Amino acid sequence: MRNKDYDQTSICFGAKHSADEGGASSEEDLSGGEIDGQEAQPRSEDRDLKDRLLRRFGSHISTLKLEFSKKKKKGKLPREARQTLLDWWSVHYKWPYPTEADKIALAETTGLDQKQINNWFINQRKRHWKPSESMQFAVMDNLSGQFFTEE
Structure with missing residues (x-):
């Protein structure tokens, strides 16, 4: 159990610690040219979450998309x-x-x-x-x- 907690902590904060240890200057932080580990991590987590949700609810979402795309055709009155x-x-x-x-x-x-x-x-x-x-x-x-x- 401790290894799992440690792994989650290192995944969440590992990039921050490595960036802090690298001694990046404030100019590099403000340059905006490269994506550092902190910014990439949430994007990766977002993608993982999106993938998990799609796997779990994908068929339901597809069904809803199909249902909404088949809106009743506005036709003429009888x-x-x-x-x-x-x-x-x-x-x-x-x-x-x-x-x-x-x-x-x-x-x-x-x-x-x-x-x-x-x-x-x-x-x-x-x-x-x-x-x-x-x-x-x-x-x-x-x-x-x-x-x-x-x-």
Whole structure:
């Protein structure tokens, strides 16, 4: 047991003792040109630790890498679901903001979740909806009317 402790101590501190015994000057220590034993030792220990961890957990890490690399491919919504949403869109084109009840009903009929429906409507409005100028003015009038009619 003592030999093992001595070996670990000599491994950890052996390079330091040999460098100290060598009588290196402070200029040599600050030169930065060469890696001394103290700096090389932790790197070697880091590599050893990394190798041990890879041997022990390598297969698990590989499995996780594979799992994360196979993220679900972002695909299109099912054709029937898109058609149902487009039908709702065409009926309500002037004001394509479904109520919560509409979203729940659409979720049930399409098999999508509400987040998917919300995202579809956000994207659809952004990409395809051009509110008429009269609609924009009506919305602005309603908003400004709320602020000024409370007198």
